[in-house]
Amino acid sequence: MGEIFVVVEHRKGEIREITFEMLFKAKELCRICSHNLTAILLGGKDAGFVDDLAKWADRVIAFEDNRLEIFNADLYKEILDRLILEHTPFLTLMGHTSWGMDLAPALSIRTGFPLATDCVDIQTEDGRPMVFRQIYSGKLFSKVSFKESPGYLITVRPGAFLPPDGVEGTPGEIVMQELPSGLTEPKKEFIEFVDTGAGDIDITQAELLVSIGRGVGEEENIAAIRELADLMGATLSCSRPVVDKNWLPKYHQVGTSGKSVKPKVYLAFGISGAFQHVAGITGAGTVIAINKDRKAPIFRVADYGIADDLFKVADALKAEF
Numbered sequence: 475m476g477e478i479f480v481v482v483e484h485r486k487g488e489i490r491e492i493t494f495e496m497l498f499k500a501k502e503l504c505r506i507c508s509h510n511l512t513a514i515l516l517g518g519k520d521a522g523f524v525d526d527l528a529k530w531a532d533r534v535i536a537f538e539d540n541r542l543e544i545f546n547a548d549l550y551k552e553i554l555d556r557l558i559l560e561h562t563p564f565l566t567l568m569g570h571t572s573w574g575m576d577l578a579p580a581l582s583i584r585t586g587f588p589l590a591t592d593c594v595d596i597q598t599e600d601g602r603p604m605v606f607r608q609i610y611s612g613k614l615f616s617k618v619s620f621k622e623s624p625g626y627l628i629t630v631r632p633g634a635f636l637p638p639d640g641v642e643g644t645p646g647e648i649v650m651q652e653l654p655s656g657l658t659e660p661k662k663e664f665i666e667f668v669d670t671g672a673g674d675i676d677i678t679q680a681e682l683l684v685s686i687g688r689g690v691g692e693e694e695n696i697a698a699i700r701e702l703a704d705l706m707g708a709t710l711s712c713s714r715p716v717v718d719k720n721w722l723p724k725y726h727q728v729g730t731s732g733k734s735v736k737p738k739v740y741l742a743f744g745i746s747g748a749f750q751h752v753a754g755i756t757g758a759g760t761v762i763a764i765n766k767d768r769k770a771p772i773f774r775v776a777d778y779g780i781a782d783d784l785f786k787v788a789d790a791l792k793a794e795f
């Protein structure tokens with residue numbers, strides 16, 4: 475029986491969603507391979523995360539120290555590197571986020587464990603992990619196997635797995651650990667959080683998305699669809715041309731150069747269904763497309779389609795709501 479490590483990601487006093495996505499997938503892998511699931515928390519003193527994490531994992535290894543409150547790649551790498559070499563987990567999962575992109579390559583070099591990045595699925599084959607990655611801007615999936623190794627490292631694309639809202643069962647063991655002695659002084663220092671315009675909405679977490687494409691025609695027309703989204707309690711997202719024209723900020727964009735989303739329902743208004751867009755909605759539950767061109771490629775991936783003028787459909791829906 476081996477172990478799967480999940481590196482817990484947090485920011486400004488909250489566990490980030492990617493952590494639960496990884497724990498959910500790791501739990502499934504643990505069930506299949508009879509491994510134990512260990513959440514690795516590097517956080518500030520009394521961050522209050524451990525009890526939450528224990529619900530998801532067989533064990534939480536927590537380093538709580540105020541030097542760890544805010545992500546510091548130098549410090550985190552040193553602690554993780556020692557921990558991985560000490561425990562030799564079969565698999566260590568990190569988010570394909572600014573954390574994982576910084577940590578994972580260095581940990582791979584330090585531990586000698588092979589690394590696959592930005593993975594959208596993880597399976598096992600002949601006792602080794604096997605991962606799926608998107609290539610050619612999401613047009614193809616590549617299946618990647620690893621060379622034989624005592625352990626493997628993987629970064630997981632945010633939004634690739636859909637965890638439940640909560641978990642039942644006996645909470646796992648909590649192991650509080652002191653920082654190892656002899657840590658080198660980090661070369662990086664946290665100065666401040668700067669808002670990069672991430673916006674006040676997060677389309678990756680929305681359960682209901684009303685998405686607009688170039689078919690909306692003019693910037694002024696967006697108001698009509700926004701009104702519908704508000705009536706439905708939905709979040710507004712869009713295709714890339716809408717962002718390129720500066721009609722909506724970048725954080726609304728779905729797709730390979732935008733965000734991958736996983737709503738329960740995705741309504742696409744006037745979106746043709748280019749593969750760069752569709753690659754971002756593979757995690758969506760039900761896709762409903764509205765397009766006046768019945769040959770539009772979006773209908774190939776939609777569960778329901780309406781071949782009609784989008785404003786007509788929006789008005790009808792507004793009347794209904």
Ligand SMILES: Cc1cc2nc3c(=O)[nH]c(=O)nc-3n(C[C@H](O)[C@H](O)[C@H](O)COP(=O)(O)OP(=O)(O)OC[C@H]3O[C@@H](n4cnc5c(N)ncnc54)[C@H](O)[C@@H]3O)c2cc1C
Nearest residue numbers: 687688689713714729730731732744745746748751766784
């Ligand atoms: C490297 C790269 C990365 C990219 N990344 C992304 C990405 O992340 N996200 C993304 O979305 N795109 C991305 N693209 C662009 C992508 O290739 C498409 O150009 C884009 O998705 C098309 O957007 P659209 O469907 O809104 O517009 P169009 O393809 O122009 O489609 C508009 C649709 O609206 C329909 N329509 C028009 N008027 C009406 C009406 N009144 N009622 C109903 N339907 C109507 C038309 O029939 C048409 O199907 C990327 C491209 C490249 C090269």
